Amino acid sequence: MDRLDALRVFCAVVEHSSFSRAATELNISVAKTSKLVQSLEQALNTSLLRRNTRRITLTEAGERYYHDVVPLLEEMANIDARVERMTTTITGTLRMTMPLDFGRRLIMPLIPEFKLTYPDLELDIELSDRHADLVAEGFDLGLRVADLKDSSLIAKPLGTYRMKCAASPEYLARHPAINTPEDLEAHPCLTYSLSAQPSNWTLIRGEAEARVRVQSALQLNNGDLLAQAACQHLGVLYQPDFILSTYLDSGALTPILTDWQDRMVHAWLVYPARKYLPMKVQAMLGFLKTRLSDQ
Amino acid sequence: MDRLDALRVFCAVVEHSSFSRAATELNISVAKTSKLVQSLEQALNTSLLRRNTRRITLTEAGERYYHDVVPLLEEMANIDARVERMTTTITGTLRMTMPLDFGRRLIMPLIPEFKLTYPDLELDIELSDRHADLVAEGFDLGLRVADLKDSSLIAKPLGTYRMKCAASPEYLARHPAINTPEDLEAHPCLTYSLSAQPSNWTLIRGEAEARVRVQSALQLNNGDLLAQAACQHLGVLYQPDFILSTYLDSGALTPILTDWQDRMVHAWLVYPARKYLPMKVQAMLGFLKTRLSDQ
DNA sequence: AATGGCTTTTTCGAATTTGGAAAACAGTGA
C-alpha cells in the first residue's frame, strides 16, 4: 500500500468522520479506504481511530498523527506543485555548452531574440572548445560541431557547414601553388586539435575523395585563433565556413582548392537522454532549429 | 511503488551520487533502486537526475525537489517517532468512564497507587451512571456493572458482586415481615433504572430461582442515592454489596432474605475493539485486574 | 423482538505489481 495514499486517506476519513464519505470524496472504493487505514495502523503498530459501524473518533495517537500529518501533506503538495510548475513553464536556468567560435558567430546573435521570447529563462552558457561531459557537469544542452562519439546522449542535427581551405594572400604569394589536395602535404598546416583526426584533411570532387595527411605547423583547440594565425601567414587553414567567412570577406584570407567540394561538417544539439525533456530545453531546441537548420 | 520509499531512495541516490551505493546502503537491490527513482520521475513527469552509467547529477528540478524533500522526510520520521513513543510508553491521557458508585467505592481508593506507578499518565475519568458510547465520546476504557449489550466492544470480566436485599430497621419494624421473595411484591421497592429490567429482581436458593416483579416506589440511576432513600425508610433496596456494605456495617440498613443466595452481578472492563491496544490501556487493565479480580 | 437503513470489515478470485537475477548496455582506463 502506498504510504502517502494511506496518509491522504486517513486524513480524509478524519475530516469526513466516515470511511464511506471519504471514499466517495477520493473516488476510491470503501474497501480500499478501510484497508489503507488499516495498513497505516499496522505500519505504526497503533490504532488511530476508534470505530464501530456508526461512529469514528480519533484516538490520542491518531489525534496527534492527524495534527502532524496534515501540514506534511500540504507541504508535499506544495513541493509537487513547485516541480510541476518547473516542468510546465519555461523558467529557471538553462545550462548550455558550445564551442567558442560557433557560439560567438552563430548563437550569440540570436540570443537577444531568444531572451525576448523567454524572458523568465536564465541562460548559463559555457563557451569552450572541449567536449564537456554534460552529465558530470550538469549541462542541459550541448552544441557540438564535430563527429559525435557513441554516447548515451540524444543528438539532433542542427545544421551542416562546409570545410574550406584557405591561406593569406601573402602566404600564397610566397609559397608553391596548391592545385591538388596532395600539394597540401608540402605546406605547413594549421590543425584543429578537437577534430577526430586533426592532421587528416578530406576533400571531395565528384566521386573522388582525397584524404591528405598534412604537416601540422600549429595545432590549437580554437578555430578563430587558427584563422588569425593564418592571417599572419603561418600556414594553410582548414576550417568551417562560419569561421572563415569574415576573413574571406575582408580579404585577409584567400580560398584555395576551390574546385574541390569540401567536406561537410555537422553541428549537433546534444542532451542527456531523458524521457522527460524539460520545457526550457525544448524551447531552446525549437528556437535554434528554426533559426539555424537547413541553411 | 510506495511513494515515500521512492523519496527516500531518491535522496539516498543523491547523497551517494550512485544507484548502486544507495542500494547497498538501503539494503535493497539495484534494480529496485532504479525502478523507484524512475517511478518517481514518472509520477512527477520530470527527470530529476541526469545520468549515464558513470555519473549522476541533479537536474534543476531534481535539485529543488531534493532540497525540499529532505526536510519533509525528516519531519515524517519525527512524526512516526512521536507516535512510536506514544505507543511504547505509558504517557498521555487515559479517558475512562465508570458508574459513579463503583468508581467512588472501588476505583478511587486505588488511584493514588496507580498514579504512583504511572506518574506520566494523566487520567480523565468520567463518573456517570449511564452507558456512554465509548467510540462516539472517545473513551479508551469503560467500566460496566451490568449485563452487556451485544457490541463490538471487547469486554474483560473484572469481578463479581452479589446483589443483596436490604431495608432500614425502622422500615422493617413498621411493615409486614419479608420471608420469601414473593413477599416483596407487597412492598414499595427502590429500583435502579439502568438495570435491564429494573423491576424484575432475581433471587436464588439452591436450585430454586425466584423472579419477582416488584412495585417501584422510586427509580433512580444512582445506587448510592437509592441506598440513602432506603435509609430514609422509603422502601426495600436491591443493590450490589459494594454499595450496601457501608450501610450494613453502620447498621443504617438491615439485610433481608438472607437465606436466599442473591444473584451475582458482573463488573466488566470494556474497550473499543482494537488490534493495537495502547500501553496506557493495558496498564490500567492489568492494574485493575490484579486489584479487583477474584475477590 | 424484528425490521430496515446505514456503515465498516472480510472474503475471494482476477488482475496488476513487485522484485531480483541476469543480460544488455555505456563509459572509462589500461
Add this chain to the structure above:
DNA sequence: TCACTGTTTTCCAAATTCGAAAAAGCCATT
C-alpha cells in the same frame, strides 16, 4: 581492444492489490 564498473532493461514467479459482494455490526423505528 579488453576488462571493469555501474545503470537499465528484461523476464517471470511470487506477492500484492482491487473491487464486488457478502458478512457483520449498530441504531432507530416499528
